[in-house]
Amino acid sequence: MSDTPVIGVLALQGDVREHLVALAAAGAAARAVRRPEELAEVDGLVLPGGESTTISKLAGLFGVLEPLRARVREGLPVYGTCAGMILLADKILDPRSGQETVGGIDMIVRRNAFGRQNESFEAAVDVRGVGGGPVEGVFIRAPWVESVGAAAEVLAEHDGHVVAVRQGNALATSFHPELTGDHRVHRLFADTVRANRAARSL
Numbered sequence: 166m167s168d169t170p171v172i173g174v175l176a177l178q179g180d181v182r183e184h185l186v187a188l189a190a191a192g193a194a195a196r197a198v199r200r201p202e203e204l205a206e207v208d209g210l211v212l213p214g215g216e217s218t219t220i221s222k223l224a225g226l227f228g229v230l231e232p233l234r235a236r237v238r239e240g241l242p243v244y245g246t247c248a249g250m251i252l253l254a255d256k257i258l259d260p261r262s263g264q265e266t267v268g269g270i271d272m273i274v275r276r277n278a279f280g281r282q283n284e285s286f287e288a289a290v291d292v293r294g295v296g297g298g299p300v301e302g303v304f305i306r307a308p309w310v311e312s313v314g315a316a317a318e319v320l321a322e323h324d325g326h327v328v329a330v331r332q333g334n335a336l337a338t339s340f341h342p343e344l345t346g347d348h349r350v351h352r353l354f355a356d357t358v359r360a361n362r363a364a365r366s367l
């Protein structure tokens with residue numbers, strides 16, 4: 166088996182192309198995923214930024230929401246940025262009516278948490294497990310994590326708020342590393358996918 170993990174990007178809405186580029190730079194075979202058949206073929210999946218309500222609605226329409234929930238429960242490595250973080254939360258503090266998530270991380274997120282005054286900003290963020298100094302965090306109407314359960318590990322905070330979390334094979338950041346040209350967070354995720362794939366093929 167080749168050592169190149171196949172990592173999909175859920176391509177229903179949001180910044181799909183930037184993630185495909187970052188994943189390829191991180192050594193993965195990257196491809197867009199919209200349908201259950203495509204989901205079945207990947208070793209890991211990125212849930213991009215965009216609009217979490219739109220992505221979950223489209224995931225339902227494309228028939229990929231339930232299969233995705235099932236694969237995440239089985240341990241599929243997933244990485245959510247911004248709206249993708251919201252989708253990986255077991256609970257949203259302030260959901261739009263009927264808003265659903267995929268779940269996978271025992272955390273409660275607050276949408277658009279950094280507020281109108283500060284809709285979009287950049288900040289240096291220290292991410293545990295990512296060597297080589299802080300990453301440039303690009304926050305765009307970003308959520309923060311209000312609270313995490315015992316199984317979830319906090320990887321980064323900004324201004325006293327949790328902005329990166331990992332639980333098992335699931336990783337989530339409030340910010341958008343795919344927009345910076347710094348691929349260290351994608352590499353961290355690709356390493357998780359590679360390790361998971363190796364463990365499963367034993």
Ligand SMILES: NC(=O)CC[C@H](N)C(=O)O
Binds near residue numbers: 218248307
């Ligand atoms: N940049 C983003 O992904 C914004 C997320 C958006 N505020 C949401 O609730 O889905």
